[in-house]
Amino acid sequence: MSDQHSELQTPNALTLSYAGVSSVERKPAAEQQVCLFTNISPSQENIHKVDLTLKDALIFREAMRIFLSLHQPKGTYLPDDPKVYEAFVSWKRGLDPELSPVALSQSFYDFLGQYDPQAWVGCDPSVSLNASGLAFETLDPTGRVYAMLNISPEGYENKGKLPVFTTRFEGGEVLQNGLGTLNNNGTLKLTIGAQADEVNQSCQGELNKSLPAPHEWLRNFTQIIAASTRPVRTVSLSRMDLYNILQQLRLNADVPKQKKGIRFELVPGKPPALTLEPWNWRLVCTSDIYRGDKAEILGVWDRRDLMIFDALLPYIDRVELKAIGEAQPTFWVLHCGNLTFTLATMGFRPNNWSRGVLLDLSLPRMELPEKAVDQAFKTLTKAGELSAIELAQSVKETKAYTGADVVRTLIQSGLARVDMSSSKLSPRGPLFDAFSPQDLRYRNQREQLGSELAHLKRVKITLSELPTGEIEVLGEVKALPAEHLPVEAIYKPRFQMLEGAGMRKVGCDCAWMKDREKQKTGPCPHVIALWVRYASDEAKRQAELAAHPERVEVATAVFFKRQRGTELSRVLELKRKLLSERWEDEGQEPRYFHRMFSNIAAARAAYFKRVAELERRDYMDASQS
Numbered sequence: 001m002s003d004q005h006s007e008l009q010t011p012n013a014l015t016l017s018y019a020g021v022s023s024v025e026r027k028p029a030a031e032q033q034v035c036l037f038t039n040i041s042p043s044q045e046n047i048h049k050v051d052l053t054l055k056d057a058l059i060f061r062e063a064m065r066i067f068l069s070l071h072q073p074k075g076t077y078l079p080d081d082p083k084v085y086e087a088f089v090s091w092k093r094g095l096d097p098e099l100s101p102v103a104l105s106q107s108f109y110d111f112l113g114q115y116d117p118q119a120w121v122g123c124d125p126s127v128s129l130n131a132s133g134l135a136f137e138t139l140d141p142t143g144r145v146y147a148m149l150n151i152s153p154e155g156y157e158n159k160g161k162l163p164v165f166t167t168r169f170e171g172g173e174v175l176q177n178g179l180g181t182l183n184n185n186g187t188l189k190l191t192i193g194a195q196a197d198e199v200n201q202s203c204q205g206e207l208n209k210s211l212p213a214p215h216e217w218l219r220n221f222t223q224i225i226a227a228s229t230r231p232v233r234t235v236s237l238s239r240m241d242l243y244n245i246l247q248q249l250r251l252n253a254d255v256p257k258q259k260k261g262i263r264f265e266l267v268p269g270k271p272p273a274l275t276l277e278p279w280n281w282r283l284v285c286t287s288d289i290y291r292g293d294k295a296e297i298l299g300v301w302d303r304r305d306l307m308i309f310d311a312l313l314p315y316i317d318r319v320e321l322k323a324i325g326e327a328q329p330t331f332w333v334l335h336c337g338n339l340t341f342t343l344a345t346m347g348f349r350p351n352n353w354s355r356g357v358l359l360d361l362s363l364p365r366m367e368l369p370e371k372a373v374d375q376a377f378k379t380l381t382k383a384g385e386l387s388a389i390e391l392a393q394s395v396k397e398t399k400a401y402t403g404a405d406v407v408r409t410l411i412q413s414g415l416a417r418v419d420m421s422s423s424k425l426s427p428r429g430p431l432f433d434a435f436s437p438q439d440l441r442y443r444n445q446r447e448q449l450g451s452e453l454a455h456l457k458r459v460k461i462t463l464s465e466l467p468t469g470e471i472e473v474l475g476e477v478k479a480l481p482a483e484h485l486p487v488e489a490i491y492k493p494r495f496q497m498l499e500g501a502g503m504r505k506v507g508c509d510c511a512w513m514k515d516r517e518k519q520k521t522g523p524c525p526h527v528i529a530l531w532v533r534y535a536s537d538e539a540k541r542q543a544e545l546a547a548h549p550e551r552v553e554v555a556t557a558v559f560f561k562r563q564r565g566t567e568l569s570r571v572l573e574l575k576r577k578l579l580s581e582r583w584e585d586e587g588q589e590p591r592y593f594h595r596m597f598s599n600i601a602a603a604r605a606a607y608f609k610r611v612a613e614l615e616r617r618d619y620m621d622a623s624q625s
Contacts, residue, residue: 014211014432016124019196021101022170023203024178031187032057034179035194036127036169037207049193050129050163052156056337057188060151061179062311063341067125067149068176069308070140077112077121087115101174102205109209123211127192128166128417131384132426135417138171143220145305146329146344150419155338156190164381166429167193174203216350218432219440224344226363226411227329228322228418229388229404233298235264235272236287237319242309245274248281249307255279264298264321265562266290267618273562276303287318295615297560297622298323300330302345309343312336322420328359333420340421353522354503354531356443361535365441368401368409376406377415381427388418391425412440446512450528453477459533471497475530491526497534552604557611559619569622570614574607576600581610 018037025033054060079085091111099107112119122141127134134156136149169192182188196204245262254260258278265273272285300323309316315336322331334341348355372395379394380386386394391410392403407425410416414431418424442448453459460476473496479489493508507513512524545552552574559570569584577600583591597603615621 014123014209014213016168016170016209016211018170018207020170020194020199020204021105021172021207022175022194023101023199024175024181025199027189031189032182033189033191033198034175034182035191035199035203036171036175038127038170038193039124039168049191049195050158052134052158052190052192054151054156054188054190056155056315056339057182057184059312059315059336059339060188060190061182062315063149063336063339064136065176065179066308066311066341067136067138067147068171068179070138070145070147071122071125071171076141077119079116079119081116084116087111100202100205101172102203102207105172106205106207113210117210118212120212120214120217123213123217124168124209125171126166126168126431128428129162129192130164130426130428132419132424135419135428137417139217139221139224141217143214143217143350144346145302146221146224146342148342148344148417148420150340150342150421152338152340164427164429166431170207213432215440216443219443220346220350221431222412222414222440223359223363224329224346225418226408227324227359228331228344228420228423229408229411230324230328230362232322232324232331233266233292235266235285235290235298235321235323237272237285237321238287239313239316239319241283241285241287242306242316242319243313244283245276245303246306246310246313248276248279249303252279252281254304260301260303262300262303264300265560265620266292266298267295267620268292295618295620297620301347302330305343305345306332309334312341320421328362331420335421340419342420344420351522353447353528357447357528357531358535361532361539363408363412365412365438366401366405366409367438368406372396372401372406373409373413373415376410377427380410380416380425385424385426387424444522446522446525447528449480449525451532453480453525453529454532454536456480459529461530461533461537466496473497473530473534475526475533477526477529479526491524493524493526493530495527495530549608550604552607553600555607556623557607558622559614560622561617561619568619570619572607572610572614574603577603579603579606579610 017040019040020037022034022036025035027033077088079088088111091107095104095107112121120141123139125136125138127136129135131153133153134151137147139146191198255278261277263275263277265275267290269289271287272290273282274285275282300321309332312334317335317337320333320335322333324330329344329347332343332345334343350356376391376395380391388404388407392407395403395406397403407416411418411425415427415429416425417428419426442451458478458480462474464472464474466472473494475493477491477493479491481488491508491510493510495503495506498504506523506527508524508526510524510526512518513527545555553576555572555574557572559572561568561570567586569582571582571584573580573582577597579595579597581593583593595603595606597606
């Protein structure tokens with residue numbers, strides 16, 4: 001590798017071609033028709049025109065409008081380069097008001113190709129059809145918010161046997177504006193793979209798009225879906241619960257530099273309760289009781305993304321929140337009769353590289369034999385629909401991989417989608433024909449090199465606790481051998497860990513971290529290697545302590561309880577022979593208790609006894625909130 005700090009090149013552009021722009025057409029006998037133009041691709045010649053009659057026109061209208069709101073290329077494009085911006089303004093001023101929608105869209109993408117070929121404005125949504133139903137999927141241009149609109153076979157009527165396929169469809173402004181005209185006065189026909197003669201003449205014409213999709217966006221599309229195979233905690237909410245949350249968000253602006261999350265209080269056998277931060281607005285949910293195994297506090301972020309649910313409120317039967325944990329996606333599933341709408345948020349911002357690495361460590365992209373993945377795909381195709389556990393059990397495991405690894409790789413390859421309403425997997429065609437799973441294994445060259453350095457055990461790590469309680473992580477990283485260097489280069493990355501897995505004072509003595517412009521794109525591979533080593537060691541340590549509690553010497557547990565309207569907090573700290581406890585009762589000064597034991601075993605026994613006592617008294621575990 002000649003340049004350790006070089007970025008991965010932007011992959012070959014996604015090329016999409018259509019015979020027109022999708023639209024809503026009015027037909028005789030009060031028939032309404034949604035015409036979707038699909039991508040014309042040699043690899044998808046087997047996709048034929050499909051006509052479906054939808055049973056719930058209004059629910060489809062509102063759900064599709066929400067779905068397409070995540071994809072608005074011309075509305076989100078704003079160039080940073082002054083010269084490009086000037087050209088963009090000139091292009092807009094020079095547009096002929098008589099241009100057809102096809103010509104207008106083609107003109108916009110031609111402008112990008114000429115003046116800003118690396119601009120990323122998002123990609124058209126995909127549509128999949130198989131025995132388990134019809135599914136529309138999209139990912140917003142930032143790669144942070146994923147949405148899936150799923151219609152079960154009971155939600156539409158058709159004649160004859162339906163083909164199985166996955167393709168992209170044109171979902172521009174004409175379709176978005178036309179959806180608002182749909183009503184219940186007549187039947188609603190959905191045509192996938194529309195022909196030019198089925199739409200208005202202004203919507204006819206060839207439309208070609210060349211989209212330089214970033215590696216991170218391509219990876220996130222399937223990485224978010226793959227996260228759904230991990231153990232989740234399910235919280236049930238009613239339609240009124242969601243309405244009350246949205247109303248509170250509408251009436252109150254966020255407070256700068258304050259927490260912006262939803263804190264769920266989950267106690268088995270009791271209805272969930274939630275608190276909206278930073279206003280401490282509390283709501284006891286009116287839905288089903290929580291059926292988890294233990295009492296705990298669950299933090300959920302990206303709450304402002306829920307505002308798009310407004311239009312669907314009248315049609316919602318129930319809501320499910322499926323959360324995984326820290327630095328993991330969160331899934332909101334809205335059940336609306338035969339239609340379900342799933343919104344998944346990443347749980348962190350795309351520029352938060354450390355959380356991104358944590359997510360990748362929990363969902364590694366492995367190099368598996370093609371035969372194992374192909375066999376799993378054939379099994380899924382034959383069954384039509386399987387749970388992740390059922391599909392994993394059908395895989396012949398080896399020492400190199402498990403059934404769960406194969407299932408995850410199948411999803412990361414884009415060959416399977418997950419219906420979060422039923423937690424079932426179903427087959428689909430590849431999302432990105434031009435890319436293999438290994439092309440998208442890492443976000444960039446720095447992340448690849450950092451992971452390789454950690455995997456090759458070329459990272460030494462030293463931990464020290466500062467007087468403030470922060471953990472300082474110091475490293476020594478041996479660079480990979482290079483022909484032009486007489487000796488191995490050694491770099492010394494460092495950072496400090498804050499409470500809640502935050503990070504500060506990130507640095508390294510390499511040239512990359514001395515260049516402020518390069519730092520803006522992310523840290524050097526040596527810092528990444530140190531973080532991968534630290535995160536991996538910490539995960540192993542936590543797993544080992546969970547399996548062998550008799551080895552615990554240092555531990556912290558945070559518990560929370562609400563009693564007669566008062567918040568009670570208990571923080572336990574075990575430091576070898578010292579056991580400390582801090583009581584924080586709302587409205588009172590904190591109280592501290594310390595006990596010193598003659599040996600570590602006695603202190604450890606007292607710590608676990610106290611934890612068990614608090615759990616018996618329905619204190620909720622808030623250690624990860």
